[in-house]
Amino acid sequence: MEEWFDAKLQKNEMIEPKDWMPDNYRKHLIRQISQHAHSEIIGMLPEGNWITRAPSLRAKIVLMAKVQDEGGHGLYLYTAAETLGTSREEVLDALHTGKAKYSSIFNYPTLTWADIGMVGWLVDGAAIMNQVMLQRTSYGPYSRAMVRICKEESFHQRQGYESVCHLAFGTPEQKAMAQDALNRWWWPTLMMFGPTDDKSPNSAQAIKWKIKRESNDQLRQRFVNQTVSQAEYLGLTIPDPDLKWNEERQAYDFGTPNWDEFAAVVAGNGPCNKERLAARVKAHNEGEWVRAAATAYALKKNEVMSAA
Amino acid sequence: MSNNDTQGTLWEVFLQRKPGQPFVHCGSLHAFDKEMALQNARDLYTRRGEGTAIWVVPSTAIVSSSPEDLGPFFEPANDKVYRHPTFYQIPDAVKHM
Amino acid sequence: MNKQEALFSYTLRLADNGLILSQRLAAWTGHGPFLEEDLALTNIALDILGQAKSLLEYAGQVEGKGRSEDDLAFLRGEREFYNTQLVEQPNGDYAKTIARQYFVDVFDFHFYTALANSKDETLAGIAAKSIKEITYHVRHSGSWMLRFGGGTEESKQRLQDAVNDLWRYTGEQFEMNEVDALLIKEGIAVDMTAVKAAWDKQVINILNEASITTPLVAVMQTGSRQGKHTEHLGYILAEMQYLPRVIPGAKW
Numbered sequence: 273m274e275e276w277f278d279a280k281l282q283k284n285e286m287i288e289p290k291d292w293m294p295d296n297y298r299k300h301l302i303r304q305i306s307q308h309a310h311s312e313i314i315g316m317l318p319e320g321n322w323i324t325r326a327p328s329l330r331a332k333i334v335l336m337a338k339v340q341d342e343g344g345h346g347l348y349l350y351t352a353a354e355t356l357g358t359s360r361e362e363v364l365d366a367l368h369t370g371k372a373k374y375s376s377i378f379n380y381p382t383l384t385w386a387d388i389g390m391v392g393w394l395v396d397g398a399a400i401m402n403q404v405m406l407q408r409t410s411y412g413p414y415s416r417a418m419v420r421i422c423k424e425e426s427f428h429q430r431q432g433y434e435s436v437c438h439l440a441f442g443t444p445e446q447k448a449m450a451q452d453a454l455n456r457w458w459w460p461t462l463m464m465f466g467p468t469d470d471k472s473p474n475s476a477q478a479i480k481w482k483i484k485r486e487s488n489d490q491l492r493q494r495f496v497n498q499t500v501s502q503a504e505y506l507g508l509t510i511p512d513p514d515l516k517w518n519e520e521r522q523a524y525d526f527g528t529p530n531w532d533e534f535a536a537v538v539a540g541n542g543p544c545n546k547e548r549l550a551a552r553v554k555a556h557n558e559g560e561w562v563r564a565a566a567t568a569y570a571l572k573k574n575e576v577m578s579a580a
Numbered sequence: 581m582s583n584n585d586t587q588g589t590l591w592e593v594f595l596q597r598k599p600g601q602p603f604v605h606c607g608s609l610h611a612f613d614k615e616m617a618l619q620n621a622r623d624l625y626t627r628r629g630e631g632t633a634i635w636v637v638p639s640t641a642i643v644s645s646s647p648e649d650l651g652p653f654f655e656p657a658n659d660k661v662y663r664h665p666t667f668y669q670i671p672d673a674v675k676h677m
Numbered sequence: 678m679n680k681q682e683a684l685f686s687y688t689l690r691l692a693d694n695g696l697i698l699s700q701r702l703a704a705w706t707g708h709g710p711f712l713e714e715d716l717a718l719t720n721i722a723l724d725i726l727g728q729a730k731s732l733l734e735y736a737g738q739v740e741g742k743g744r745s746e747d748d749l750a751f752l753r754g755e756r757e758f759y760n761t762q763l764v765e766q767p768n769g770d771y772a773k774t775i776a777r778q779y780f781v782d783v784f785d786f787h788f789y790t791a792l793a794n795s796k797d798e799t800l801a802g803i804a805a806k807s808i809k810e811i812t813y814h815v816r817h818s819g820s821w822m823l824r825f826g827g828g829t830e831e832s833k834q835r836l837q838d839a840v841n842d843l844w845r846y847t848g849e850q851f852e853m854n855e856v857d858a859l860l861i862k863e864g865i866a867v868d869m870t871a872v873k874a875a876w877d878k879q880v881i882n883i884l885n886e887a888s889i890t891t892p893l894v895a896v897m898q899t900g901s902r903q904g905k906h907t908e909h910l911g912y913i914l915a916e917m918q919y920l921p922r923v924i925p926g927a928k929w
Contacts, residue, residue, distance in 0.1 A: 313712070316706065323706055324700060324704055324917060325916055325917065325920060326920075326929075327751070327921045328747045328751075328929040329733070329746055329747055332703070332726065333723060333726055333727065336706060336722060339706050339707060339719070340720070343707070343712060343716050343719070346712065347712050347716070350712070435929075438929055442928055443924055445927075446924060551707075551708065555707075558771075559709065559711055560710075561829070561831050561832060561835070562711070562714075562771045562832070563711055564829055564831070565825055565832030566824050568827075568829045568832075569823070569824040569827050569828040
């Protein structure tokens, strides 16, 4: 069986839910897909935070649509995780009890309106690099979810950059707001790609299984390369004194993120870890009677489908 | 569905993109009843005008073939070339066929 | 008051209902009772905000003083808003949000159906487009009314409490003043008498079906047609408007 599985991967064929797969492959996928789903759902919070304060009607509509998309993406991913034999309730329970992780970037606060633009431009920009790669991931349902997600995500980064443009080319207060937000979001965004390759053992295995197709450092480098000119266009300064073009490598050299801070946020001690989780738990708990009512109503209507 | 599962049940969604076209599976969702499944499918999978009609089916109602069926189910069809129009030779002079 | 002033006032009234209600609904995004419903309610909020935006744009044109939809949304004070007090009521629990929504949805359905025949082409056009969205909104909130009424004891009680709380704000929707009188003569505005009859019938039907007692309210709250609101509106505007007021004249 193992040989059959390896041969399938070798031929770049997708693994499907009913196919035999090594236990560790399944476990790795459940962890990665549910983490990815949680990140989308938790990711609704820092941006949702600004919906009621968006400074124009257009900005409000766009932000609502974007936050809603993220919820949809979380949902596509939860259903992909379910094909591996884990229920929605189980993965949510893991999130709510703090057992499951999600992307640390969402544990940073959105302090000003400029943060919303920055999240779109930088955070979504970084996420897209990862997601584009995952369209070719080896597990079929995950890959199909990612194809759909990438199609929908394509407006998110553009929306963010457009918003930052308004600020960077706006009043002096607006430009200062944008620079301040860039200063706060730059390093956390670089850390989104995860630890450096030599410190990321899971990552190597994921590449072997073709769940991941590129390493953390490769993706991080590509992100820096493409983002520098976008910042230059805006007249904003990336807060890294070591950032400079390396002619030999045909790539930017850049400084080292604060990995101690990264470790602290991952361990639950970031600025908003507690608030983010508390908000999800509250929504889940306050929704309990709603779900119970819907269940009871379906029972009375004789509509409950028997589970196989 | 375990007793303490409060997330409803899993449904599969099939969308028809344009009238006359076949319904194609586009994803899954959770819902508690048929009407909700239909509404949720609309709200989730047609936000960008992707559909003109929807089917929702409880996941448990779907019967699927197994990976081990691959050979016996599908390979026998591979050598039935006579089912395809190109198998037959028609003189070039004959048109509209 | 001339026809133009009346039309401005009338259009603002419709726009403000949508603007304030969508502001309330938007607060649920990311906090819904389960994921699918979170997304469904946000869709509805987006529809309603889209309607409000079109109406504000038109109000600005009618007024003719160069005010954009954003100027009208973000730079008017508490006494210059004309939405009903119903839409500014807090979200409360999901039963309250759904009851408020159902009351508004049914009103909008009958109101916009009639407005689609308005002699004002812009209003008629916005109404015709909105009616498709609203038909879906009624279906969504209506099915939740039945689920709560027919679900558990708790959900039924919560819905009953919500209906009791909100009922006194429902009468205002049908009020008519000199604006309506003038515009009805012009064939532009909708006569609320028929809307009220249709609303009463449909709402009382669903309350019966959901085994909810229709409240008896001696006095309906009033005032929004004169820009008098509940205390909630001031907070809504403070949150919604603060940024454009902090940096005046900025583009976003």
